[in-house]
Amino acid sequence: MKYLFYLLQRIVIIVIATLGLCRQGVAQQVLYKNKDTAVAAADTVSWVKGIMKASDSTGIIRNNDLFLRTATAGAASDLHISEVRKLPYLTIEQALIGRVTGVDIRIPTAEPGKRSSMFIRGTSSLLLKNSDLFYAQPLYVVDGMPLIQEHAFAYDIQRFDFNRMGTETNTLAGLDINDIESISVLKDFGATARYGPLAANGVVSITTRGPRVGKMQVAVNAYAGLALRPPADVVNGKYESDFRMPFYREYANETQWRNFPRYLADSSQPRYFGPANWDDLFYRNAFCDGIQAAVSGGTPFANFRFSIGQVAQQGVADRTGLQRYDVNFGINIMPVRNLIFTAYIGVAALKRKRNEFIRDRAGDEDYLFNYDAPLSPNKQFLQQYYTDLDNTINRNRNNTARIIANAQYSFGKYFTWNTRFGIDYTQNFRDFFVPTSLGEGNSYVSNYDGLNKRLLLDNSLQYRRTFNDKHTLDLVAGQSSTWDKWRYDYGRAYKGKSDYIKIYQPGNNDSKEGRFANLRLMFNAKDYTQSNLASFYFNAGYNYGQKYFVNLYLRRDGTSYLSGENRWLLSPTVAASWKVSAEDFLVGASWLSNLQLRASWGRVGRLLMDELYKGGPVYNVDAGWNGIPNMSTYNGFPVINAAYGTGYVMPGTQWPYVEQLNAGLDAAFLHDRLRISLDVYAKTDRNLMLRVPTPEEEGYTGVIKNGMSIRNYGYELALDADIIQGKQFRWTTGITLYSNQNKLLALPDGLTDLVIGKRRFLVGKPADRYWLLINDGIYESDAAVPVNPATGKRMSYQGVPLKKGDPRWQDLDGNYDINNNDRVMRGRLSPAAMGGFSNTFQYGPFELNLLFNFAAGRKVINEALANRFDFANREGIDDPKSIKEITWWSKVEGDYSKVPRYNPWSAVYAYQPEQTLFLEDASYIRLRALTLAYTLRSARLEKAGVSLLRIYATGNNLFTITNYKGGDPEAVSFMGYDEGYYNWAVPRAFTLGFNFQF
Numbered sequence: 001m002k003y004l005f006y007l008l009q010r011i012v013i014i015v016i017a018t019l020g021l022c023r024q025g026v027a028q029q030v031l032y033k034n035k036d037t038a039v040a041a042a043d044t045v046s047w048v049k050g051i052m053k054a055s056d057s058t059g060i061i062r063n064n065d066l067f068l069r070t071a072t073a074g075a076a077s078d079l080h081i082s083e084v085r086k087l088p089y090l091t092i093e094q095a096l097i098g099r100v101t102g103v104d105i106r107i108p109t110a111e112p113g114k115r116s117s118m119f120i121r122g123t124s125s126l127l128l129k130n131s132d133l134f135y136a137q138p139l140y141v142v143d144g145m146p147l148i149q150e151h152a153f154a155y156d157i158q159r160f161d162f163n164r165m166g167t168e169t170n171t172l173a174g175l176d177i178n179d180i181e182s183i184s185v186l187k188d189f190g191a192t193a194r195y196g197p198l199a200a201n202g203v204v205s206i207t208t209r210g211p212r213v214g215k216m217q218v219a220v221n222a223y224a225g226l227a228l229r230p231p232a233d234v235v236n237g238k239y240e241s242d243f244r245m246p247f248y249r250e251y252a253n254e255t256q257w258r259n260f261p262r263y264l265a266d267s268s269q270p271r272y273f274g275p276a277n278w279d280d281l282f283y284r285n286a287f288c289d290g291i292q293a294a295v296s297g298g299t300p301f302a303n304f305r306f307s308i309g310q311v312a313q314q315g316v317a318d319r320t321g322l323q324r325y326d327v328n329f330g331i332n333i334m335p336v337r338n339l340i341f342t343a344y345i346g347v348a349a350l351k352r353k354r355n356e357f358i359r360d361r362a363g364d365e366d367y368l369f370n371y372d373a374p375l376s377p378n379k380q381f382l383q384q385y386y387t388d389l390d391n392t393i394n395r396n397r398n399n400t401a402r403i404i405a406n407a408q409y410s411f412g413k414y415f416t417w418n419t420r421f422g423i424d425y426t427q428n429f430r431d432f433f434v435p436t437s438l439g440e441g442n443s444y445v446s447n448y449d450g451l452n453k454r455l456l457l458d459n460s461l462q463y464r465r466t467f468n469d470k471h472t473l474d475l476v477a478g479q480s481s482t483w484d485k486w487r488y489d490y491g492r493a494y495k496g497k498s499d500y501i502k503i504y505q506p507g508n509n510d511s512k513e514g515r516f517a518n519l520r521l522m523f524n525a526k527d528y529t530q531s532n533l534a535s536f537y538f539n540a541g542y543n544y545g546q547k548y549f550v551n552l553y554l555r556r557d558g559t560s561y562l563s564g565e566n567r568w569l570l571s572p573t574v575a576a577s578w579k580v581s582a583e584d585f586l587v588g589a590s591w592l593s594n595l596q597l598r599a600s601w602g603r604v605g606r607l608l609m610d611e612l613y614k615g616g617p618v619y620n621v622d623a624g625w626n627g628i629p630n631m632s633t634y635n636g637f638p639v640i641n642a643a644y645g646t647g648y649v650m651p652g653t654q655w656p657y658v659e660q661l662n663a664g665l666d667a668a669f670l671h672d673r674l675r676i677s678l679d680v681y682a683k684t685d686r687n688l689m690l691r692v693p694t695p696e697e698e699g700y701t702g703v704i705k706n707g708m709s710i711r712n713y714g715y716e717l718a719l720d721a722d723i724i725q726g727k728q729f730r731w732t733t734g735i736t737l738y739s740n741q742n743k744l745l746a747l748p749d750g751l752t753d754l755v756i757g758k759r760r761f762l763v764g765k766p767a768d769r770y771w772l773l774i775n776d777g778i779y780e781s782d783a784a785v786p787v788n789p790a791t792g793k794r795m796s797y798q799g800v801p802l803k804k805g806d807p808r809w810q811d812l813d814g815n816y817d818i819n820n821n822d823r824v825m826r827g828r829l830s831p832a833a834m835g836g837f838s839n840t841f842q843y844g845p846f847e848l849n850l851l852f853n854f855a856a857g858r859k860v861i862n863e864a865l866a867n868r869f870d871f872a873n874r875e876g877i878d879d880p881k882s883i884k885e886i887t888w889w890s891k892v893e894g895d896y897s898k899v900p901r902y903n904p905w906s907a908v909y910a911y912q913p914e915q916t917l918f919l920e921d922a923s924y925i926r927l928r929a930l931t932l933a934y935t936l937r938s939a940r941l942e943k944a945g946v947s948l949l950r951i952y953a954t955g956n957n958l959f960t961i962t963n964y965k966g967g968d969p970e971a972v973s974f975m976g977y978d979e980g981y982y983n984w985a986v987p988r989a990f991t992l993g994f995n996f997q998f
Contacts (some may be wrong), residue, residue, distance in 0.1 A: 003774075005768055005942070010561075014698075015484070018476075019187060021360070033942075035770065036680035037043060042371055045146060051634070052439065060829070068473070072726070074187070074188045074189065074190025074191025074192070074575060074598070074662070075102075075186070075187040075188040075190065075191055075598070075600075075664050075679045075681070075716075076184045076185065076186050076187065076191050077100035077101050077102060077184065077185045077187070077201035077677075077716070077718065077736075078100070078182065078183070078184050079095065079096060079099050079100055079182070079183040079184070079185075080099065081177075081180060081181065081182055081183060083099075083740055083840075083849055083929075083931065084099075084177055084183075085177055085178055085221070085995070086931050086933065086952045086953055086954055086993065087224075087372065087929055087931070087956065087991070088223060088225055088288050088290065088313065088956070088991050089177055089990065090112060090113055090115075090170075090171050090173045090311070090313060090322065090324075091116065091170050091173050091208070092140070092172045092175065092183065092204060093105045093107065093117075093118050093170075093172070094851075095118050095177065095183070096183070096185065096204075097836075097853050098736065098835065098836025098837075098838075098851055098852065098853025098854075098928055099736065099836055099838075099851070100185045100718075100736065101117055101185075101716035101717065101718050101737065101738040101835065102120055102121050102184045102185055102187045102202070102256070102681075102716050102738055103119070103120055103185060103644065104118070104119045104120075104122070104245065104677075104738075104740070104830050104831075104834065105118045105119075106118075106119075106221075106776065106972075106974050107970070107971070107986075108971060108972060108973050108974060108979075108982075108983050109982070109983055109984040110315070110316075110351070110745070110970060110971065110985060110986040110987060111315055111317075111318075111354065111355055111982040112313045112314070112315045112320055112321055112322040112985055113169050113170055113173045113313075113319050113322035113350065113352045114168055114169070114170060114352075114354070115150075115164070115168050115169065115170045116170060117133050117136075117137060117248075117974055118137065118138055118204075119136055119137075119138075119140045119201075119830070120185065120187055120201060120202030120203075120741045121187055121202060121681060121683050121684065121712055121714070121740060121765075122206075122712030122714070122742050122830070123136045123710075123712075123742070123768065123830075124136050124200070124201055124606070124658070124685045124688075124710065124712075124757070125688060125710070126690070126708075126710075126759070126761065126767060127768075127829070127897050127974065127975060128757060128759060128975075129155075129157040129161050129754055130155070130161050130163075130164065130974065131152035131161075131164075133151075133152075133651070133974055134150065134151065134152040134609065135152070135609055136201055137149060137201060138185075138199075138203060138204050139174060139198045139199045139201065139202070139203045139204070139809060140201040140203075140204050140206065140344070140757060141195065141203055141204070141205045141207055142175070142205070142206045142207075142208065142402060142626065143207060143344050143402075144404065144406075144420065144422070144424040144647055144793055145402060145424060145456065146195060146198050146422075146454070146456065146482075147171075147402070147424050147454070148422075148424050148426070148453065148454035148473045148484055148486075149171065149452070150164065150166075150171070150452065150454045150486075151452070151486040151529065151587065151607075151609070152164070152530055152789070153486065153527060153610060154166060154450075154488060154490075154527075155488070156527070156620070156646070157525050157527075158366075159363075159366050159368075160362075160363035160880065162359060162360055162363040162880075163360060163363065163364075165364075165448060165488070166397040166428050166450050166488065167352060167354075167397065167398055167428045167429070167430050167448075168354065169322075169350055169352050169396060169398045169427055169428065169452075171398060171400060171452075172890055173322065173324060173350055173399065174324065174326060174348030174350055174400045175206065175326075175346075175348070176292055176307070176309040176324075176326050176328070176348075178221045178292040178294075178307075178309065179206070179208050179209055179292070179307055179346075180206055180208055180209070180293070180325075181207045181208060181209045181210070182206075182207045183204065183205070183206050183207075184201075184204075184205045185202065185203070185204055185205075186202060186204075186205055186677075187202050187384060187662070187679070187681070188600050188601025188602070188660055188662035188664075188681060189553075189573045189575075189600055189603075189604055189660050189662075190551070190598070190600030190602065190603075190662065191203070191596075191634065192554070192604075192815075193553045193571070193573040193604060194537070194539075194553070194600050195557050196480070196535050196537070196571070196604065196605070197313055197534070197557055197559070197571075197604060197605040197606060197607045197966060198364040198482070198533075198559055198607065199604065200604050200605070200606040200607070200657075200658050201276055204616055206945065207884055208328065208330070208344070208346070208526040209294070209296075209305060209307075210305060210330050210332075210344075211296060211301055211303040211304045211330050211332045212296045212298070212300060212303060212305065213295055213297075213298060213299065213303050213320075214298075214503065215297055216295065216296070216297035217295070217296050217297055217947070217997065217998070218294070218295050218997070218998055219293070219294045219295075219296075219948075219995070219996065219997040220291070220292070220293045220294075220996045220997075221290075221291070221292045221293075221993070221994070221995050221996070222289075222291040222292070222993060222994060223288065223289065223991050223992065223993025223994075224284055224287070224288070224289040224290075224991065224992060224993070225278060225287070225288045225289070225954075225989055225990055225992065225993075226286070226287055226288075226989065226990055226991075226993030227285065227286040227287075227288065227314070227315075227316050227985055227987040227988070228285055228314060228988045228989070228990075228991035229283040229285050229286075229316050230283065230317075230576070230892050230987060231282055231284060231316075232279040232282075232887075233890055233891040234276040234277065234278065234279050234377065234889060234890050235276055235377070235889055235890060236272060236273055236274065236275070236276040236377045236378070236889065237263065237264050237267070237269075237272035237273040237377075238267065238273055238529070239276075239891075240264055240889075241264045242916050243268070244264070244834050244871060246586075246901065247901065247903075247904055248260070248871075250805070250901065250903075251805055251903040252905070253906070254830075256905055259794050261875060261876070262372070262373070263371075263372075263373050263374065266330070270378065270380075270381075271376045271378065271381050271751050272376060272377065272378075274377075274378040274380070274381075275362035275378055275917070276374075276377040276378065276889055277377075277378065277379045278375075278376070278377045278378065278379055278382050278886050278889055280379050281320060281382055281386055282316075282317060282886055282887065283316055283317055284314070284316060284319075284424075285316070285317045285678075286313070286314035286315055286321075286987070287312075288311075288312065288313040288989070288991070289311070289312055290309065290310065290311040290312070291307035291309065291310055292307060292308070292310075293307065293309070293488050294306065294307035294308075294639065295307075296538070298332075299947075300334065300554065301333070301334045301860045302331070302332070302333050302797075303326075303327070303331070303332050303336065304329070304331040305330045305331075306329045306330075307326075307328045307329075308326070308327050308328075309324075309325070309326045309327075310323075310324065310325050310326075311323070311324045312324075314446050315984075316743040316984075316987045317355075317984055318355045318356055318357075319350070319353060319356070320353050320354060320355055321353045322350060322351070322352045322353070323350070323352075324348060324349070324350045324351075325348065325349045326346070326347065326348040326349075327345075327346070327347050327348075328344075328345070328346040328347075329343075329344070329345045330342070330343065330344045330345075331343050333674070334420045336411055337413065338410040339408070339409045340406070340407070340408045340409075341406070341407050342404075342405070342407075342408075343403075343404065343405050343407040344402070344403070344404040345399065345400040345401075345402070345403050345404075346400075346983075347401045347402075348399070348400045349397070349398070349399050349400075350397065350398040350399075350400075351395075351396065351397055352396040352397075352398075353394070353396075354394060354396055356389055356392075356394075357885055358883050358884075358885055359880050359883045359885065359982070360812045361438075362880055362883065363435065363880070364432060364446065365434065365439075365444050365446075365492075365494075366492075366879065367439075367442075367444070367494075368878055368879070369440060370438075370440060371876055371883055371884065372876050372884040374884035374888060375884070375885075375889075377886075377889035379989075380513070382886065385886075386732055388437040388438050389438070391437070391499070392432075392434055392435065392438065392697065393431055393432065393433035393435055394429065394430075394431075394432055394433075395429070395431040395432075396428075396429075396430050397428065397429045397430075398426065398427070398428045398429075399422075399425075399426070399427045399428075400424075400425065400426045400427075401423070401425045402422075402423070402424050402425075403422065403423040403425075404420065404421075404422045404423075405420070405421045405422075406418070406419070406420045406421075407419045407420075407428045407970050409641075411996070413465075414463050414464055414465045415461065415462065415463055416461070416462045416464070417462075417477075417648050418458075418459070418460045418462070418463055419457075419458070420456070420458045420459075421455075421456065421457050421458075422454075422455070422456040423453075423454070423455055423456075424452075424453070424454040425451075425452075425453050426451070426453075426642070427449075427450065427452075428448070428450045428451075428452075428910055429447075429448065429450075429453055430446075430447070430448040431447055432444075432445065432446045432447070432448075433445045433446075433448075435499040435567065435731075436499055437499075439495065441492075442481075442494050442495050442497040443494070443495065443499055443760075444492070445492065445493050445496065446490070446491065446492035446493070446495070446936075447488075447489075447490070447491050447492075449488065449489045449490075449492050450486075450487070450488040451485070451486065451487050451488070452484075452485075452486050452488075453484070453485045454482065454483070454484050454485075454488075455482070455483040456480070456481070456482050456483075456537075457480070457481045458478060458479070458480040458481075459478055459479050459480075460476055460477065460478030460479075460537075461477055461478065462474070462475065462476045463475040463476075468574075470544060470545050471542070471543075471544055472541075472542065472543045472546075473540075473541070473542055474484070474540075474541035474542070475538075475540055475541075476537075476538070476539040476540075476541075476992045477540070477971070478536070478537050478538075478858045479535070479536050479537075480533075480534075480535040480536075480537065481532075481533070481534050481535070482531075482532070482533040483530070483531075483532055483689050484530060484531040484533075485528065485529075485530040485531075486525070486528060486529055487527065487528030487529075488525070488526065488527060488528075489524075489526045490525045490526065490771075491522065491523065491524040491525075492522075492523050493522040493523070502964060505695075509810060524616075529610055529611055530560070531559065531560055531561055531607065532559070532560040532610075533557060533558070533559055533560075533607070534557070534558045534687075535556065535557045535558070536555070536556045537553065537554065537555045537556075538553070538554045538759075539552070539553045539554075539853075540552045540553075545582070546582060546886075547577055547578065547579045547582040547583065547676040548576075548577075548579075549575075549576060549577045549578075549579075550574075550575070550576045550593050551573075551574070551575045551576070552572070552574055552666060553572070553573040553574075553575075553602070553758070554570070554571070554572050554573075555570070555571040555572075555604075556568060556569070556570050556571075556822070557569050557571065557605050559605075559607060559608070559655075560611075561607065561608045561610070561611055561613055562608070562613060562614065562653060562654070562655065563614045563651075563652075563653070566652065566653065566654045569605040569655040569657065571602070571603050571604045571605055572602065572603060573595070573600065573602030573603070573604070574600065574601055574602070575598070575599070575600035575602075576598070576599055576600070577596055577597060577598045577599070578597045578957040579594075579595070579596045580594065580595040580596065580597060581594050581595040581596070583594070586833045590671075591669055591670060592667075592668075592669060593667040593668035593669060593670070593671055593672045594664075594666065594667060594672070594793050595665075595667045595668075596665070596666045596667070597663075597664070597665055598662070598663070598664040598665070598666070599660075599662065599663045599664070600660075600662045601659075601660070601661045601662075602659070602660055603614065603657055603658065604657060604658050604660075605655045605656070605657045605658075606655070606656040606657055606658055606685065606688075608653075608656070612643075612646070612649055612702075612704075613649055613653045613689065614648060614649075614653065615649050615650060615651035615652060615653055616648075616651055616762075617642050617643075617648060617649075618642070618643040618646055618647075618648075619640050619641065619642055619643065620640065620641070620643045620646070628746075633887070636749070642666050642699070642700075644699050644700050644701060645701055646701075646704075646996045647691045647700050647701055647703060647704045647884065648700040648702075648703050648704065649703075649704045649705075650703060650704065650706075651707060652688055653705075654706050656685065656686065656687045656688045656689060656706065657685075657686055657687060658683060658685050658686070659683070659686065660681060660682070660683040660684070661681065661682045662679060662680070662681045663679070663680050663685075664669065664677070664678065664679040664680075665677070665678045665679075670724075673721065673722040673725065674719075674720075674721045674722075675719070675720045675721070676717075676718070676719050677716075677717070677718040677719075678715070678716070678717050678718075679715065679716045680713075680714070680715045680716075681713060681714065681715075681716075682711060682713040683711065683712045683713070684709060684710070684711045684712075684745070685709060685711075685712075686709045686835070687706045687707065687709070688706070688707075688708040688709065689704055689705065689709075690704070690705065690707065690708040690747070690748055690853060691703065691704045691749075692704075692705065692748055692749070692751070692754070693754075693755075695754060695772070705748045705749070706748065707746060707747060707748030707749060708738060708744075708746060708747055708748060709745035709746040710742060710743070710745065710767055711742060711743045711745055712740055712741070712742045713740070713741055713742075713743075714738070714740035714741055715737075715738075715739055716736075717735070717736070717737040718734070718735070718736050718737075719734065719735045719736075720732065720733070720734040721733050721734075728843060728844055729840050729841075729842065729843050730840075730841070730842040730843075731840070731842075732839070732840045733837075733838065733839045733840075733884045734836075734837070734838045734839075735835065735836070735837050735838075736835040736836045736837075736856070737833060737834075737835040738833065738835055739776050739832060739833045739834075741766065741900075741952045742766050742767055742768055743764065743765065743766060743767070744762065744763055744764065744765060744766070744767040745763065745764075746763060747761065747763055751763075752764075755820065758771060758914055759771055760820070760823065760825065762825070764826065764828070765825060766825070767830040768826060768828055768830060768913065769826060769828060769829075770825070770826055770829075770859070770861060770919060770976070771820075771823045771824075771825055771828045771914065772815050772823055772824060772826050772827075772914050772916050772919060773807075773809045773810075773818065773822060773823055773824075773912075773914065773916065774810040774812075774822075774824060774915070774916050775807060775808070775810075775913040775915055775916050775917040776807060776809065777807075777808040777811065777900065778805065778806070778807060778808055778876045778900040778901070778902060779802060779803065779804055779805065779806050779807075779808055780804065782794075782803045782804050783802050784804075785802045785803060785806075786811075786816065788816035790846075791816075793816070794816075795816045795817070795818065796816070796817045796818070797809070797813060797817070797818040797819075797908040797983070798817070798818070798819050798908075799817065800907050800908055802818075803903075803906075804906065804932050805901075805902055805903030805906060805910070806902065806903060806906050806908050806910060807900070807902055807908070807910050807915070807917075808886065809915070810822060812824070813826040815861070816855075817901070818908075823914075824916075826859070826916060826919060827859030827860075827861075827919050827976075828857065828858070828859055829859075829975065830858070831855035831856055831857050831858035831923070831974040832856055832857025832858070832859075833855075833856045833857060834853070834854065834855040834856070835853070835854060836851060836852060836853045836854070836928075837852045837853075837854070838850065838851045838852070838853075845934055845935045845936065845937060846932070846933070846934055847931075847932070847933040847934075847935070848930075848931070848932050848933075848936055849929070849931045850929070850930050851925065851927075851928045851929040851930075852926065852927055852928060853925075853926055853928045854923075854924065854925040854926070855922070855923055855924055855969070855970070856923045857923060858921070858922045858923055858924075858928075858969070859919055859920070859921060859922060859976070860919075860920055860922040860964065860966065860969065860972050860976055860977070860978050861913050861914070861918055861920075861976060861978065862894055862913075862918045862919075862920050862930075862965075862966045862978050863918070863977040863978055863979055863980070864892050864893070864894070864967065864980025864981070865893075865894035865899065865964060865966060865978075865979050866911050866912065866913040866917075866918045867881075867892075867911075867913075867980070868892040868894070868914075869899055869902070869904065869911045870904060870909075870910075870911035871904060871912075872904035873903045873904065873909065880975065885981055887980075888889055888981065890981070892980055893965065893967050894965050895965040898915065898917075900917075913977065920964055920965065921963055921964065922962065922964045922966075922969035922972070922978075923962065923963065923964075923969070924958040924960055924961060924962035924969040924970065925956045925960070925961045925962075926957065926959070926961075926970070927957070927959050927960075928956065928957060929955070929956055930954065930955045930958060931952055931953070931954045931955075932952065932953050932954075933950055933951065933952035934950070934952070935948075935949070935950045936949040936950070936951070942997070945998045946996070946997070946998045947997050947998060948997035948998075949994070949995070949996055949997075950990070950994060950996075951992075951993075951994045952993055952994070952995075953990070953991070953992050953993075954990065954991045954993075955979060955988070955989070956986070956988065956989040956990075956991075957986045957987065957988050957989065958988060965970075966969045966978045967980065967983060967985060968983070968985030968986070970985075970986070971984060971985045971986065
């Protein structure tokens with residue numbers, strides 16, 4: 001760390017010296033050049049004052065837009081960033097929960113730094129697997145640079161859908177919250193059309209703290225905290241044996257009794273029937289700390305900001321954690337009159353210690369272990385397992401760099417030229433080694449090297465003029481080009497000769513040496529894909545008297561992912577607003593501070609995710625079979641063949657696109673003490689791509705074609721009120737509320753009903769419902785099973801006769817066979833309504849803030865409870881479902897009294913999760929954050945030059961109110977399933993920190 005601060009010191013000295021020269025040189029160039037002309041000198045002074053007016057109250061100059069500003073604003077929610085800086089958030093998603101409207105954020109696990117998902121105004125596609133999430137994520141824009149995100153193509157060579165290959169790190173964790181000036185969620189096309197197809201899922205616009213004008217200023221922000229280990233209701237073999245025995249006594253036959261698990265058969269063995277104290281090795285009280293320092297200052301001719309930061313956060317479970325180091329630098333230089341150069345550079349390095357789940361390790365190795373005997377719940381025996389884990393290597397590193405250069409030149413009275421070039425670059429590396437002690441005598445090693453890169457060039461010309469002090473015309477024409485590239489190199493190998501050779505051994509030119517030398521089974525895969533987007537745009541804005549605003553935005557986008565005849569798409573957006581409070585009949589009304597009506601309609605193309613959509617058969621190195629579907633070689637030789645598992649792409653693929661209609665109202669009353677913002681919207685995704693399943697005899701698993709449409713619609717409400725505004729005491733409250741519904745409008749080829757996996761999709765119905773059997777009890781005897789009077793046969797489940805101990809499922813079609821026709825669409829993956837409720841109290845130098853977030857109408861499948869009762873089908877099979885993590889030795893949360901004692905050995909899969917028995921209401925309200933701050937003010941501090949000294953204490957996730965009987969109602973999978981120990985609840989945490997500025 002000392003070397004980082006030494007580097008900071010050296011760089012700051014160099015920057016200050018450089019800025020001193022720039023300041024002197026520019027001043028001489030501008031002022032001395034015009035010394036003989038008094039009028040020109042006056043113009044220069046006036047222009048410098050104009051630059052000063054462009055800065056905010058702190059002197060920070062803002063020049064972070066990708067495009068030149070236009071007059072009409074769209075639907076946007078702004079985050080109160082000052083509160084977020086007092087909380088130890090690692091990612092932007094965490095900061096947005098409960099604070100803005102229009103977002104549905106899903107964080108399945110509290111593992112530090114792991115990838116999460118966000119959906120703005122609903123999901124734009126069918127979420128069937130993890131790779132589908134990447135197509136529905138919003139665009140993150142930092143200082144006008146659209147960031148590139150991870151690509152889903154790595155899933156193509158994975159057999160299991162647990163994690164994406166690579167580091168699985170949230171790349172937004174590279175942003176330091178103390179470097180952020182503002183965050184806005186842009187939702188309608190009136191606000192996002194400028195970003196084109198990249199913004200089809202909405203935009204999260206992030207502006208970092210920029211250079212400032214004024215004397216040198218230094219700021220230091222630091223915190224340290226503790227997250228408390230969660231309580232664990234631990235069990236041992238006796239509990240598990242006692243739980244199973246009633247099922248054995250009632251239903252087991254002689255063969256099933258003989259197959260009673262050996263690890264539960266001998267109650268005298270201490271390995272499984274001794275003390276259950278595994279949690280002492282698995283859980284801990286976790287520390288976190290962070291520090292960030294920044295220096296800024298300069299003149300209107302040259303100003304800068306430089307910051308450096310470090311964050312370390314431990315996870316409360318499985319020894320997880322994340323470390324981040326970041327450096328940011330921004331500079332504004334005015335070399336000549338009317339020309340401003342702006343440059344921003346941000347780099348970050350992240351290291352993540354990820355979980356040690358057996359399931360995840362099996363997925364990484366693509367190798368299923370012998371699951372007959374689980375880990376011991378006794379730490380005396382478990383310690384050897386953790387000793388073996390210490391001999392593994394599981395390095396996960398992400399390096400990110402963001403570079404933005406902008407030049408803006410004003411000429412004449414009305415014209416401005418803007419050029420921006422940006423680079424967003426991310427590398428992620430994972431080195432993974434498993435010794436023979438954990439691999440059943442086989443060692444394993446893999447290496448992943450991934451790259452995401454985006455280059456952007458934008459040029460625009462603006463004409464802005466006001467006529468007769470009433471009419472303002474704003475015209476912008478421009479061109480934008482985006483070049484994206486994703487690639488990875490991946491290799492894995494098994495059966496090494498020695499555990500001491502863990503990653504690779506450099507070799508000579510002999511093909512038998514080099515990476516993974518001395519390993520017997522080797523597999524290598526590499527892939528890359530790139531996307532080029534060319535765009536031309538035109539914006540025409542007009543306002544009359546700052547009361548009536550209208551804006552027309554036109555784009556023509558061309559993508560490399562489509563063939564020539566369908567490559568280009570024209571996208572229009574129209575936005576208008578009326579500032580009602582500026583009308584003569586309302587001017588002077590003391591009760592009304594502001595009233596503005598907004599409306600927008602737009603259409604924007606949606607970028608596809610891969611090059612395969614140009615049509616026709618796709619070829620790859622997939623040479624596997626059902627058990628191992630992703631083999632890249634045959635008998636040691638690389639093989640290329642048709643991608644039967646991917647699907648056949650129909651020729652003539654067209655642009656999918658999004659149409660969105662938005663109407664909004666912004667109002668303020670009683671001298672801005674009451675502020676209201678309301679939006680209603682309808683967002684329709686049309687011509688989406690979908691893989692329609694086909695019979696296996698045709699070779700391909702499906703045909704990929706255009707033709708699916710989904711509509712999301714709902715409302716958003718934000719209300720803020722200053723309840724009390726006294727000299728010593730102030731009370732401000734705020735409420736956010738968001739509701740979204742969706743409907744499937746069309747399927748390809750005119751289909752109205754489609755079943756994909758465990759989901760059913762009906763045109764005219766919501767697309768985010770579970771597809772479930774309806775429970776109606778249990779059959780207590782064979783005689784209780786209904787008999788078909790026409791055939792004399794007992795009711796069946798998919799042709800298998802039902803009998804004693806089987807579920808009584810409703811036969812909706814009355815054919816005496818329970819099948820997919822008897823399933824109903826129930827529940828919903830996303831809440832019916834969600835939002836937050838905040839209160840801020842200020843008394844003198846003290847400030848107290850409370851934030852609650854809530855979700856209502858959310859339904860969750862309690863899969864963990866279903867798996868708990870389905871022990872017979874999950875015992876010792878060659879499948880990840882039989883994996884018993886160490887956390888398996890704890891009581892699964894749920895209402896056991898409502899679960900009938902079905903026959904777990906029944907062929908009808910009695911405890912399948914997809915039944916109403918396990919669908920539960922997961923509505924909740926949570927005290928997400930409580931912050932107490934004290935700002936020190938004194939004449940002595942002011943005399944010493946200290947402009948800010950604040951001390952604060954925070955508490956996170958202090959309590960949750962819910963009727964859900966499972967685990968944390970917020971910690972569920974992306975698909976709405978509570979997976980138990982794979983979904984870690986956010987821990988209760990406390991931090992102390994300070995903000996210091998002089």
